[in-house]
Amino acid sequence: MTAYNKRRVWLCSICLTPFVVVVLLATAWAESNIQVNVKTVLASQDEAYIDPALSAVVKELESLFRYSSYRLLSEDRLNLALKKTGSVNLPGERVLMITPTGIQADRVEMKLVILRKNSQVFETVIQLLNRGSIIVGGPKHQNGSLLFSISASY
Amino acid sequence: MKAGVGSCNPDLVMRYMDQELSAQERAEMDRHLESCTRCREVLQEGQRLCAAFQKSMDHAVGTASLDRIEHAVLARIPTQAPKQTNGAGALVGALSWKNAIVPAAALAVGVVLFFSFFSPFHKPLEPSAIINSFTAETSSVMILETPETHRTILWFEEKQGQGGENDGI
Numbered sequence: 001m002t003a004y005n006k007r008r009v010w011l012c013s014i015c016l017t018p019f020v021v022v023v024l025l026a027t028a029w030a031e032s033n034i035q036v037n038v039k040t041v042l043a044s045q046d047e048a049y050i051d052p053a054l055s056a057v058v059k060e061l062e063s064l065f066r067y068s069s070y071r072l073l074s075e076d077r078l079n080l081a082l083k084k085t086g087s088v089n090l091p092g093e094r095v096l097m098i099t100p101t102g103i104q105a106d107r108v109e110m111k112l113v114i115l116r117k118n119s120q121v122f123e124t125v126i127q128l129l130n131r132g133s134i135i136v137g138g139p140k141h142q143n144g145s146l147l148f149s150i151s152a153s154y
Numbered sequence: 155m156k157a158g159v160g161s162c163n164p165d166l167v168m169r170y171m172d173q174e175l176s177a178q179e180r181a182e183m184d185r186h187l188e189s190c191t192r193c194r195e196v197l198q199e200g201q202r203l204c205a206a207f208q209k210s211m212d213h214a215v216g217t218a219s220l221d222r223i224e225h226a227v228l229a230r231i232p233t234q235a236p237k238q239t240n241g242a243g244a245l246v247g248a249l250s251w252k253n254a255i256v257p258a259a260a261l262a263v264g265v266v267l268f269f270s271f272f273s274p275f276h277k278p279l280e281p282s283a284i285i286n287s288f289t290a291e292t293s294s295v296m297i298l299e300t301p302e303t304h305r306t307i308l309w310f311e312e313k314q315g316q317g318g319e320n321d322g323i
Contacts, residue, residue, distance in 0.1 A: 008253060011253065011257060012256065014257075015260065015261050016257065016261065063300070064298055064300070121292075122290040122291075122292070122310060122312075123290065124290075127283065127286060128282065128283045129282045129283065132282035132305070133283075134305070134306045134308060136310075137309050138309045138310045
């Protein structure tokens with residue numbers, strides 16, 4: 001190989017290396033940690049109020065539910081490794097437990113469990129789209145219903 | 155006057171000067187030159203020119219520079235720009251636009267692919283969540299999907315002490 005061709009190969013390698021490194025790092029990071037965000041919302045018909053932090057979500061819920069008020073009660077962020085369980089305290093002596101169990105294609109498989117007074121009332125296993133979210137709702141609280149917007153990214 | 159060496163012939167005089175005549179012709183020319191003023195003048199003029207030319211050649215050869223001659227010859231030969239073989243010149247040469255097209259295109263394709271998979275603006279066409287299993291102490295459960303973003307909604311009603319219809323729907 002001539003000196004000129006060696007320099008071309010060297011330059012091509014330099015230009016492609018950052019891209020390869022970024023992809024490898026992103027893949028490695030993705031397989032090691034799942035960022036989970038849980039928003040606890042109280043939906044009711046007592047008042048007309050929409051929390052500014054929920055405007056994007058409420059816009060879609062208004063077409064499905066007749067609630068006039070959506071109030072953000074709390075927001076929790078978890079950083080979970082696979083097979084590790086994180087918990088979020090919910091109103092009404094409830095606890096939400098989240099366990100990522102695996103990653104398949106562009107979805108993360110997670111087990112969601114809701115305990116109320118230490119008794120399991122709800123369990124589901126879902127495959128959540130990367131940077132997607134699911135809304136779990138229905139438990140009664142005060143004069144409305146609780147709903148939990150659970151999103152995950154990796 | 156007999157034609158030939160004994161007669162006035164400037165060409166023969168020049169040949170005589172260059173020693174190209176035979177011995178007999180040379181002897182005849184010697185006798186002719188003794189009596190012919192005109193041929194003697196031609197011979198002297200020729201000898202003078204030869205001497206001047208020789209002197210000039212000797213001077214040129216004595217003062218000639220082979221390096222200068224080489225450069226002069228090479229300057230007449232059309233050449234391409236010499237390739238840099240070291241340092242910044244080599245890097246600049248290697249980084250010319252022609253050499254950068256392929257790696258730049260590869261990098262651009264890589265960036266596009268990266269953001270097509272990791273872009274936050276990527277709108278899904280499938281439901282955000284697939285429900286593999288569901289277990290609950292509940293009297294009713296609904297699985298909905300929002301029309302625009304296909305966000306999955308799992309709505310259930312707790313059974314313990316929370317009976318009744320769901321007034322929100």
